[in-house]
Amino acid sequence: MTVEERYEAAKESYRNIGVDTDQVLENLKNVPISMHCWQGDDVAGFEGEGALSGGIQATGNYPGKARTPKELMEDIDKAMSLIPGKHRLNLHASYAVFEDGFVDRDALEPKHFKKWVEFAKKRGLGLDFNPTYFSHPKAEEATLSSENEEIRQFWIRHGQACLRISEYFAEELGTPCTMNIWIPDGFKDIPSDRKAPRARLKDSLDQILAAGYDKEKVNVAVESKVFGIGMESYTVGSHEFYMNYAAKNDILCLLDNGHYHPTEVVSDKISSMLLFSDKVALHVTRPVRWDSDHVVLLDDETKEIAKEIVMSGTEHVLLALDFFDASINRISAWVVGMRNMQKALLTAMLRPNEKLKGLQENREFTELMVMQEELKLYPAGDVWNYFCEINGVPAKEDWFQEVKAYENNILLKRD
Template structure:
């Protein structure tokens, strides 16, 4: 089955507005999405001593076939990547170190514990990103890490973050593409604090110590991630948006925006243009909050489209680093990766097919009638035919046909775990 005829017809619709569809597809093919490994095993990791999931994070569901080790997780990722158009990245957490069954605490992890990941990434032409894991550990049981009043606990997590940044630099050197090493902490209080400042002073001092160790920015890019509230930190989070935005700008770090880390009525799409005005680059973790930071699988909703529109219309494709962050154990985990990642790519394609310059001119002219009319009409332009063509030339299944391959993989592989 070919989509050439429908593609050519759809292409004509867009080109009458000056949209270069072929160029849009080339641009789309150059945008890597950093796909999070933790969807495949419910953020379990490979540590020899398992801790309960904590830090305000929860994964619900018990769908069969969860990855139990590095080989299974990499196999599952390969299957997902084979059904997603484009060339992408994989995002790791520190808990995915492979230590040959030996106990290695997080402050002692080394690049060699991720050698299998690097070899696999080389074989598949992938970049790797990284995150220190400051949750699900006995030294994070009270919900405090880098802002902890206990100096020894703070130092443990400082050492963990420094070790993680060294690993990120190792990834960049080995793979020839810089690693984004992102620090997020769960620190906060369930009830209203009597002192908001002191924990933030400690967090700033901890971060300053972490970043005293210099890594080469050609290989490692540092980012810090904010949050508004979480389970167990409903009233106060130490690393708020204002804290990390200020810290990032003062210290030449990237500020990472997670779509689930703000008030339920607040959107990050509206923040992107402002962030780009004052920052060279911005990093994203794209998720789908439903009631709180629930990290549902990304769907092609209005906010996802708006995020992509802000990236494309502001010529920021190379300035916004896009990662995903969701986890759902109630459905096939590989399907979750594919659905979410394909939707992120669809949103970017949708944005690339809009005549932004003309719409900007209409706004400057005050011609809001034509602007609104065109924005609404483009919502029903034959976008699907362009998407099908992109999948076809990328040698991945069009439309829902990818689901058949996942079902076969589930029957042959996942059901036997």
């Protein structure tokens, strides 16, 4: 049977439970995922040879890492060519392209990201942005919560500069930019004063937002974390801090599913957040025992997150990925992660969600369990393969041959 014939058979199966697969594929095509640039070069950026800091670690030395903006853009192109649909690109400030000489992070301007805007325009991509509060000499102890006022003001200016750059992205590309603030500030051991650092962080964020920005163009988000290497006992930017700060200041709270205690799941948080905010920002990753940012798999939590996104309305969730694995082919990592997030969304869209919701409302839990379990073996894979075919990308594992050829012809020649 051809891919199309298998799709027609699957289409009939889903029609019998009230699911229109043609509409599902149209809906899926219109859900953009923001693909993170930092998988391509192990979060190195273009500022120099400094080591990663801030509790971040990329492990492995697989050959072919992107070393220049040109190489990184080529690798992004290759990955995007193997991912169905139209997506977005998520940049960190440390990926500025310096054509007229280096400037420090507090002096970054839109012109330092002109090459990225040109890249995005040609490909119809939206851009999202992140101030980079790590891997810098002034980030060795603390950033926005620093006791050193000179250091703190440096990082405040960086945040303000990033607001201007985010507006530039939105104006040039005609789509809002999500600007996400994450800092690694914290302590290795139990602090004597938890409040003072958070008070300084609050004041710093207030000063950044006071610089002013167009809320129609920029979605400012704040991202929490439980701990990092060297900050195991206390993180200034906790979930409770940012959730309250976001609510009070009408900005977004970003949920990263690697940034919580092991027994917490982000899939359970999305519906609660959206009862009090029109939108929530989301980084999907895969924690393994800690926030290790492994490549996203089609695992249970990814599928549960996707289900909550679909049930809540995809327009209410600003969806991005965040992982970096230097032990495997970096382009393959991008493609696997992005396609798995789309497969999870597809699986959620192929559920007869209104019927399942009705069973729960009527407390018909026996039939609900039966339906949810039977759906696990419905032919979602045949629908996925057809989705790939009509979007002009290889189905099943066929895409990997292109990655291997790219590795042999380009990546292995970089080292």
